[in-house]
Amino acid sequence: MAGTRFTPEREGELYTAVLGLLREVGYDALTMDAVAARAHTSKATLYRQWGSKAELVVRALRCEKPVFLDEVDTGSLRGDLDAVLEMTDDDRLEQDTALMRGLMQAASASTELHDALISQLINPETDGVDTLLRRAVDRGEVAADNPALGYVPHMMIGALAARLLIENRPVDRAFLRHYVHSVVFPALGV
């Protein structure tokens, strides 16, 4: 679907317009009319290419992600996860977690958005984590039958949710690093 009628450059411009609007007004208030106006295209074209607002927003977010986790390969699991944390900064983390929080709230009222978030943003992340973990098992760093291997996404989602909801503080790199070293590494036995 996406990409069949736009050049990559044009698609990039369009996603930039979507993400700008998303950060300004939030998911619920974002309209396809406003995207079309800002990106100098028509609403009909947007629907023809992306099918729905949920799909367009989630594709824009996916496209914006600069790093794919499974490209990180430092030779050790501790090195890999520390390297992943080094790739972002606190401003970006705070913006991204605020955005995801808003999207998950909007998703509670939209099965379409929920499914798009899971399939195009969350599942690729958990697949990337699985790749890093599988390499660690292959290197003998983590036991193949370690029962925590399937729970790394649970641990990380808990870090983000509890930080925002209970601690009422922004997610930053120092917090994530401390959490990964205090919880994730010991659970995996590395």
Add this chain to the structure above:
Amino acid sequence: MAGTRFTPEREGELYTAVLGLLREVGYDALTMDAVAARAHTSKATLYRQWGSKAELVVRALRCEKPVFLDEVDTGSLRGDLDAVLEMTDDDRLEQDTALMRGLMQAASASTELHDALISQLINPETDGVDTLLRRAVDRGEVAADNPALGYVPHMMIGALAARLLIENRPVDRAFLRHYVHSVVFPALGV
């Protein structure tokens, strides 16, 4: 406030009416008029006693909780957490997590509900967990400087959120037991 004008029995009847309505229609659609009608009292009385819908709902939920975590004291942390899990059943877990999920969604649009949930439902739970953990440290089961001691709520919230949002499956006792044994105990070194 609460309890100064009602007998404990009458207050219990009123909370039962609130929780029945909450489970039937959800937080957003629950009205003080409907509570007053079902509990055979007046809306003015409800506001005089509880101040707001958020406060009334959260107090009803708090009152319904039959067990306080810090009353569990089996002599070991593993025994304590297993005992806590034994006190519920799968139907109850599924209902309670669905209810909390709905309340957290409603809380994203209401600071008053958010603050009441944190102060009257979440903080007492995390305080109860801290009591169990402090006893485990005093017994020498967990090192006093174990950095995971402050993250047990994060780990547990992650289990619930990831189970509901990513796995799209209900929280049940077997899952929680496996998670606690796979993640929480290893992180704490017990």
